[in-house]
Amino acid sequence: MAYENLDTELINELLNDGRASLRSLAEELDVSVTTISNHIAELEDAGVIEGYSPEVNYDELGYDVTATIQLNIEGSKLADVIENLREHNQITSIYEVTGDYDVIAIGKFRDTDEMNGQIKALLNDSGVKESNTNVVLNTVSEHVQFELDVN
Secondary structure (H helix, E strand, O other), X not given: OOHHHHHHHHHHHHHHOOOOOHHHHHHHXXXXXXXXXXXXXXXXXXXXXXXXXXXXXXXXXXXXXXXXEEEXXXXXXXXXXXXXXXXXXXXXXXXXXXXXXXXXXXXXXXXXXXXXXXXXXXXXOOOEEEEEEEEOOOOOOOXXXXXXXXX
């Protein structure tokens, strides 16, 4: 394998199996285990690979209500509201966005009562001017990572 594509191929292999051994990666990519180990360390040090974690099916654990929460936030309070959102462990994603709202948060809840309580707690934040919540009816695709193109 040409080393120019090694990092891309390595990332793609890890996307397919994040638990793959160094030996199996080396065999698949036709390089030494030391080369794989060094490249993984470099990718981690550069922040390209940020960690390894399991894919959890929250539905199977009883968190079968997913909601998108759109928030308009008073400009000077944006950082405070975002930090408050981070403290809610059932908020799985937070995005600063353009458009009609300033922030979109995604949350996982056991039921609509739990969702309602979390949303009310968020609305008590003095920086939140307006909100809009949508309950997801059907999850078509979630947490999808894509393979990189090899040039």
